[in-house]
Amino acid sequence: MTSAISVRRLTKDFRIGLRGLKLRAVDDLSLEIPRGQVYGLLGPNGCGKSTTLKVVLGLVAPTAGEISILGEASATSAARRRTGFLPEAPYFHKFLTGRELVRYCAQLSGVSAGELASAVEDALGLAAMVEAADRPIGTYSKGMLQRIGFAQAVVHDPELVILDEPTAGVDPVGSAAIGRMIHAMRDKGKTVVLCSHLLGQVEQVCDRVAIMDRGKLVLEGAVDDVLARRDRHILTVEAMTPAARAAAEAALAAHGATVVSVTHPRRSLEDLFRELVTGSRDA
Amino acid sequence: MRRYLPWAVSGALLLAAGMFAEVSWRSVRPSIPEIGRKDLEPTLGQGVLLGVLGGLRTLVADLTWIRSYVLWERRDRGGCEALMRAACALDPHSRYFWEQTGYVIGYDLAHWEIRRRGGYDKVPAEIQERLFQTYGRRGIDIFEEGIARSRVTTPLVLCAAQLAEIKLKDHKLSARYYRQAAESPDAPWYAARICAQVIWQDGRQQEAYRWFRDYWTTRMLPRDDGYPDDLEKLRTMEEVLRIPPAERIPRARWER
Amino acid sequence: MQDSLRRMLWISRVTFLEAVRQRFFAFLLVLGVAMVLSSVSLRVFDFGHGELKFIADLGFGGLFFFGSVLAVVMTAQLFFSEIDNKTALTLLAKPLSRPEFLLGKFFGAWAVLGVFVVVLAGLLGAVLWAREIELVAAAEQAGKIPTTFSAGGLAQFVLLQWLRLGVVAAIVLALSSLARTFLFAVVVGALAVVAGQLQWIAQDAVLKPSDSAAYDAFLWVSSRLIPNLQQFNIGDALVLGAAGVPAGAVTTVFLSGLFYITAYLTVGALIFRRREI
Numbered sequence: 001m002t003s004a005i006s007v008r009r010l011t012k013d014f015r016i017g018l019r020g021l022k023l024r025a026v027d028d029l030s031l032e033i034p035r036g037q038v039y040g041l042l043g044p045n046g047c048g049k050s051t052t053l054k055v056v057l058g059l060v061a062p063t064a065g066e067i068s069i070l071g072e073a074s075a076t077s078a079a080r081r082r083t084g085f086l087p088e089a090p091y092f093h094k095f096l097t098g099r100e101l102v103r104y105c106a107q108l109s110g111v112s113a114g115e116l117a118s119a120v121e122d123a124l125g126l127a128a129m130v131e132a133a134d135r136p137i138g139t140y141s142k143g144m145l146q147r148i149g150f151a152q153a154v155v156h157d158p159e160l161v162i163l164d165e166p167t168a169g170v171d172p173v174g175s176a177a178i179g180r181m182i183h184a185m186r187d188k189g190k191t192v193v194l195c196s197h198l199l200g201q202v203e204q205v206c207d208r209v210a211i212m213d214r215g216k217l218v219l220e221g222a223v224d225d226v227l228a229r230r231d232r233h234i235l236t237v238e239a240m241t242p243a244a245r246a247a248a249e250a251a252l253a254a255h256g257a258t259v260v261s262v263t264h265p266r267r268s269l270e271d272l273f274r275e276l277v278t279g280s281r282d283a
Numbered sequence: 284m285r286r287y288l289p290w291a292v293s294g295a296l297l298l299a300a301g302m303f304a305e306v307s308w309r310s311v312r313p314s315i316p317e318i319g320r321k322d323l324e325p326t327l328g329q330g331v332l333l334g335v336l337g338g339l340r341t342l343v344a345d346l347t348w349i350r351s352y353v354l355w356e357r358r359d360r361g362g363c364e365a366l367m368r369a370a371c372a373l374d375p376h377s378r379y380f381w382e383q384t385g386y387v388i389g390y391d392l393a394h395w396e397i398r399r400r401g402g403y404d405k406v407p408a409e410i411q412e413r414l415f416q417t418y419g420r421r422g423i424d425i426f427e428e429g430i431a432r433s434r435v436t437t438p439l440v441l442c443a444a445q446l447a448e449i450k451l452k453d454h455k456l457s458a459r460y461y462r463q464a465a466e467s468p469d470a471p472w473y474a475a476r477i478c479a480q481v482i483w484q485d486g487r488q489q490e491a492y493r494w495f496r497d498y499w500t501t502r503m504l505p506r507d508d509g510y511p512d513d514l515e516k517l518r519t520m521e522e523v524l525r526i527p528p529a530e531r532i533p534r535a536r537w538e539r
Numbered sequence: 540m541q542d543s544l545r546r547m548l549w550i551s552r553v554t555f556l557e558a559v560r561q562r563f564f565a566f567l568l569v570l571g572v573a574m575v576l577s578s579v580s581l582r583v584f585d586f587g588h589g590e591l592k593f594i595a596d597l598g599f600g601g602l603f604f605f606g607s608v609l610a611v612v613m614t615a616q617l618f619f620s621e622i623d624n625k626t627a628l629t630l631l632a633k634p635l636s637r638p639e640f641l642l643g644k645f646f647g648a649w650a651v652l653g654v655f656v657v658v659l660a661g662l663l664g665a666v667l668w669a670r671e672i673e674l675v676a677a678a679e680q681a682g683k684i685p686t687t688f689s690a691g692g693l694a695q696f697v698l699l700q701w702l703r704l705g706v707v708a709a710i711v712l713a714l715s716s717l718a719r720t721f722l723f724a725v726v727v728g729a730l731a732v733v734a735g736q737l738q739w740i741a742q743d744a745v746l747k748p749s750d751s752a753a754y755d756a757f758l759w760v761s762s763r764l765i766p767n768l769q770q771f772n773i774g775d776a777l778v779l780g781a782a783g784v785p786a787g788a789v790t791t792v793f794l795s796g797l798f799y800i801t802a803y804l805t806v807g808a809l810i811f812r813r814r815e816i
Contacts, residue, residue: 014815057632060815077634085632091624093553095560107549108633110542152629162632289809296802300795301763307795308739308767310788314776315739315769339600341593342581 002071004160004191005033005056010065012051012215025051027215029065033193033208035159038186040206040223041195048215049195050088053164057085070159081110084153088165088195090145094138098129098148101137102155109156119155126181127151143174150181161185163194167201172273179205200268203227236265344374355387358395364388371429381429382442389422389446419450440464441474444481454485465498475499476513483520492520496532514538546635550643551650554617558651563613567605571659574601575666590674591667591686592779598663599774602656602700607732609655610707614648615724618715627816638808645712645804652704660697664690667778692777695789702796703771707732709800710766713807716814735768766799 012026026048033039041049054060056067058075069079092101102120111119124130127147132140140148146166153161163182167175175198182205185192196202202209203223210220219226237244249259351366367384374380393414400406406414426443430436444460447453461478464470479495496517503510514535521531558564578597621627621644631640667688678685711728718724738761749755770792776784 054628054816059628059631061813077636080632081634083632085629087625087628087632089625090629091626092629093557093626095556096553104549104553105629105633108546108630108635110634149629293802293806293809296805298763300766300798300802303798304767304770304795305762307788307791308770310785310791311770311773311776314773314784314788339596339604341596342600 002035002068003032004035004037004039004070005031005193006066006068007031007052007056008066010052010055010067011063012048012055012060013063024215026055029212029215029217031210031217031220033191035070035191036186036189037207038182038192038194038205040202040209041193041212042197042199042202042209043212044197047212049212050164052212053162053193053195057083057162081156082159084109084156084158084161086146086149086153086161086163086166088168090149092137092145092148092152095136097134097136098140098144098151099124099133101148102133102151105152106155109158111156119157122157123151123155126154126184128177143170143177146170146174146178147181150178154185158190160191160193163192165196166194167196167198175201232260340373344370344377344380347373348380355391358398360392360395360399364392368425371425375429375432376434378429378433378435378438381425381433381439385422385425385429385439385442385446388425389419389450392421393418393450415450419446422446422450423456437464437467437469437471437474440467441471444477448481454481458482458485462494472503472510475503476516479516479520488520488524492517492524492526495520500532511538543636543639546639547643547646550630550635550640551647554644554647555650557620558613558617558648559654561613561616563616564609564651564655567609568655568658571601571605571655572662574598574605575659575662579666579670591670591688592775594666594670595663595688595774595778598659598666599696599772602659602663603772606652606655606659606700606704607707607729610648610652610704611711611728611732612725613651614644614708614711615715615721615728617648618644618712619721619724622816623721631816637811637814641712641716641808641811642804645708645800648708648712649701649705652708653701656697656701656704660693660700664693667693686779688778689780692780696774696777699771699773699777699789699792699796702793702800703768706766706768706796706799706803707735709803709807710735713803713810716807716811731765732768735766737769738762738765738767739769766803767795770795 008030010026010029011024014023014025015021016023029048029052031052041052043049051060055062056069056074058080061075067074070082072079072082096104099120102123103116106116106119106123121130124133127150129144129147129151132144137145137148150163150166153163166178166182170178179201182192182194186207194202194206206223208220208222209226211218237248245262252259347366348370351363351370354363354366364384364387367380367387371377371380371384393411396414396418397403397406397411400410403411423443423446426439426446429439430443433439440460441464444457444464447460448457451457458478458481461474461481465474465478475495475498479491479498482491482494495513499510499513499517503513514532517532520526575598578594581593581597621630627640631637668690671685671687675685675687707728710731711724714727714731715724718727773784773788773792777789
């Protein structure tokens with residue numbers, strides 16, 4: 001089976017100023033993004049990840065390299081028909097209601113008239129935007145904008161969904177909701193590519209990650225593989241006394257192992273926040 | 284090569300559109316009033332450009348005319364003439380603008396110039412006469428331009444005739460204009476009589492009588508009252524020229 | 540083809556809705572309406588023109604001036620709002636080609652300009668009609684020939700003005716495809732309108748060739764590359780019968796307008812295809 005996205009030796013230069021100085025945003029990047037997975041493209045601001053996505057979507061022309069989406073050359077209408085995209089900090093026409101926007105995008109994406117109504121309702125349902133669907137977009141909060149953006153990206157039931165910073169500026173409850181949507185897409189067998197610099201969130205939702213820096217790929221692999229340190233282990237112990245700790249350290253030392261540190265496990269602040277505000281909606 | 288093909292095609296399209304526009308411009312050109320571009324150049328910076336661009340011509344012409352009157356009151360020769368010419372150029376169909384511009388240039392400007400040079404007592408008579416001639420000619424030129432471009436021409440021909448008579452004292456030229464006015468279909472009743480009078484004053488008395496008699500017989504006599512005042516004038520001419528009674532205009536029944 | 544037309548239609552529809560909701564459109568429409576209505580009271584400034592001509596001329600002026608401002612500023616704004624707000628990213632990531640996007644924008648803007656022209660010309664027609672009734676009655680009493688206007692001529696003039704504004708909108712879209720900023724597109728677009736309105740000077744000069752080959756070449760190029768917008772200003776002849784309009788002339792001008800629109804949109808689409816968003 002072909003990859004969801006195949007990038008071969010992509011280079012992208014931007015010309016700056018009247019003298020046409022070259023700025024290399026992406027440098028000889030090669031990537032294979034498998035189907036049916038949630039793929040995270042990570043990196044600091046300006047590392048070239050958004051440019052890579054734009055090139056993949058045909059919004060920016062590559063200086064060199066080849067890109068294909070679902071086996072078809074990128075930047076073709078056929079490839080885009082099978083792709084959904086949520087740009088970073090999306091902005092939509094404020095005078096349209098959420099439902100009108102999703103409908104408009106469905107029409108542009110080639111959803112047939114017969115399937116239009118159900119496709120719009122499904123997408124609004126997936127994004128948990130049914131209740132606010134008839135309000136003008138101008139009245140939406142940041143989180144709602146992201147969710148309606150997600151709905152417009154998936155309304156035509158694409159095989160590949162590309163999300164550029166989907167949780168930027170969104171509170172943890174909203175982020176969790178977007179995380180659930182991403183999982184729902186994966187459960188339906190879709191490929192989700194997301195681009196973010198919020199590492200905690202990527203770790204939670206992604207199956208594979210690629211890390212970019214200064215336009216180059218520095219690491220790529222399954223999340224578990226790249227994060228696990230095979231040379232170290234964690235034991236979680238309950239009701240440990242100082243005597244028990246000393247005995248355990250002695251036993252380990254007898255086998256040539258060394259205890260490097262002993263700490264209390266912590267839950268993340270995000271987990272604590274979500275626990276405290278459970279049930280609140282991002283409205 | 285294929286890379287440049289779309290650009291070549293679009294360049295060709297632009298050129299083709301331009302060439303087609305030339306054809307369409309030729310077809311509508313007579314329907315658009317001519318604008319005297321040279322006359323507008325000095326005043327383009329004063330809002331007149333808006334009128335040249337399209338629409339609002341009448342309003343801009345009117346406002347330009349009002350401003351020219353302010354300058355007329357200040358006796359600003361250059362400014363007044365430029366704005367009046369601009370009004371004519373913006374709306375060349377307006378008889379009023381041509382008529383008034385011709386009058387101001389032909390009659391007033393010479394007086395302003397004499398005053399500027401110190402007044403009638405200081406400026407020698409021959410210089411004064413030369414100024415009247417110079418500005419009179421320019422007034423005639425304005426009337427000529429108006430005759431060529433305005434739609435109602437006869438009043439402008441009469442203006443030219445009057446200016447030629449009063450300021451240029453050129454009876455031949457004046458008579459030619461009066462005759463042109465008298466022979467036009469919308470000639471006023473007095474044009475022929477003044478024409479005959481001017482030819483007479485020019486010393487061509489026989490010619491004046493013959494022309495006026497012919498004009499009166501063909502164009503005035505068939506009308507309701509036969510213009511008795513003009514017949515009276517013709518009788519005076521016959522007396523002065525001692526035309527034998529048999530050759531005179533036959534006596535009309537209503538004649539006193 | 541049908542899908543493509545549908546996509547353009549949807550882009551046009553949203554563009555139209557966006558434009559008519561703008562205060563700028565309402566503002567210019569109100570100014571234009573005020574200008575047409577003011578012709579009735581501004582008649583005191585008139586110096587011997589036919590009264591209907593004065594009213595018509597103010598209406599034509601309103602159509603020209605405010606229509607041109609609307610065509611330049613609104614079209615550029617509709618384009619750059621999509622680019623600057625990144626809605627273009629969302630739309631162009633869908634199976635929508637860039638020419639379809641640009642044409643959709645054009646037809647949306649052109650529809651708004653159509654509404655503007657029809658509203659102003661409708662009002663102008665009503666004012667002319669009302670005044671014509673009074674003038675005809677007065678002329679009949681005085682035994683003079685009354686001045687009248689042609690409603691059919693006004694309809695043809697409306698069509699030509701709509702086309703003229705369409706040409707302006709197409710030029711502005713071509714410029715916007717190239718420009719990086721809204722301001723650049725508006726300033727150059729406005730200059731293009733002025734050049735287009737004055738282009739007939741070159742056209743007239745071309746009709747009378749000079750002795751200088753270089754001058755002739757300059758005129759040849761400028762009279763073809765700069766659109767002749769003055770050819771659409773035959774309102775006096777069409778509406779008031781100031782001069783005869785030769786048979787077929789309106790059709791020729793109409794075709795010329797369509798030709799210009801096609802040419803500038805083609806250039807715009809080519810530039811936009813290469814633009815990085």
